[in-house]
Amino acid sequence: MTSKEMADLTEKRHDSVKRTIDTLAEKGVISYPQVVDGEKSANGVVEKLYRIGKRDSYIIVAQLSPEFTARLVDRWQELEADAADPMKALNDPAKLRHVLLGYTEKVLALESRVDALTPKAEALDRLETASDGSFCLNDAAKALQVPPRKFTARLQQMGWIYRRPMGSTWLAYQDRLKMGVMEHKVVTGEKSDGTEWVSTQARVTAKGMARLALLIGGEQVDSCTQPKAGKQAAATGG
Structure with missing residues (x-):
């Protein structure tokens, strides 16, 4: 879950949520979050978001607004349900884009590995088949x-x-x-x-x-x- 989603759930300012996350991480209460790119604004600025794990998100929301912890639990249940049913991503353009980007990165990594191994494989094949001696x-x-x-x-x-x-x-x-x-x-x-x-x-x-x-x-x-x-x-x- 992103810090932006957490801000929406708790009805807090996103910058305030990020400050709370930074404070908790510095104290060692939660892990330092992963920084990801959010949506690009009208003036071309890409907002930086924090990606938070399940355990740490509970701690952060309890710190921000205990009364909204139930919303967080409900949201995590939704995310886990979506993960269990990949077909739901087809009805959500944002999720579909995320899934496709993930697969694209995997394909590119595999293609890079194939490109690196191909010359070696071809050399071994030539060695094995070039001569019957x-x-x-x-x-x-x-x-x-x-x-x-x-x-x-x-x-x-x-x-x-x-x-x-x-x-x-x-x-x-x-x-x-x-x-x-x-x-x-x-x-x-x-x-x-x-x-x-x-x-x-x-x-x-x-x-x-x-x-x-x-x-x-x-x-x-x-x-x-x-x-x-x-x-x-x-x-x-x-």
């Missing part, structure tokens, strides 16, 4: 601007990759392979003695890169913990 761990770290060692430690912490006992290569957990965020690639080469070596390489898919861009892209990962022994044992056990 995959990235080795070093290349993935560079693309996400995370130091390679910290990147692998973070993946290990999150349960994406692991090493077998005495193993030197990283492998992807089975659930990450099923999710399509990691894959294994068999790499071969020739040793100095002419024999062939075979290695399984864990690689991050384009889908995985999009996921990691949201999870750890650009974050500080200075303190990465190792996965628990139980999980490591379970992983190495197949």
Whole structure:
């Protein structure tokens, strides 16, 4: 309820009501009210109103004119009834304007948020769909601007990759392979003695890169913990 409505209910001057509100607020009896714009006068001056809550309005009216407290109670009941039935606003231009302004502000806020998130979403979409290939761990770290060692430690912490006992290569957990965020690639080469070596390489898919861009892209990962022994044992056990 506004201070203007309270002045009308108690048949007091609006400036007098505002002074009473200021005095009570300074004494800590009520909360400091919110200041809102009222109607514009003929000479173009916008009157400043106080917006008062239910509890404080009872205190203010009791201070101004105890005999009119019943009017205040009736008015609050009307306001609460209107709030319970939004269709009543359609018959009141002032209330309808207030409701529409409220929705307009919400829409503008949502549009602003969408505008801020759209470039990021488009970038992630391009990352996920531009290529059907995959990235080795070093290349993935560079693309996400995370130091390679910290990147692998973070993946290990999150349960994406692991090493077998005495193993030197990283492998992807089975659930990450099923999710399509990691894959294994068999790499071969020739040793100095002419024999062939075979290695399984864990690689991050384009889908995985999009996921990691949201999870750890650009974050500080200075303190990465190792996965628990139980999980490591379970992983190495197949």
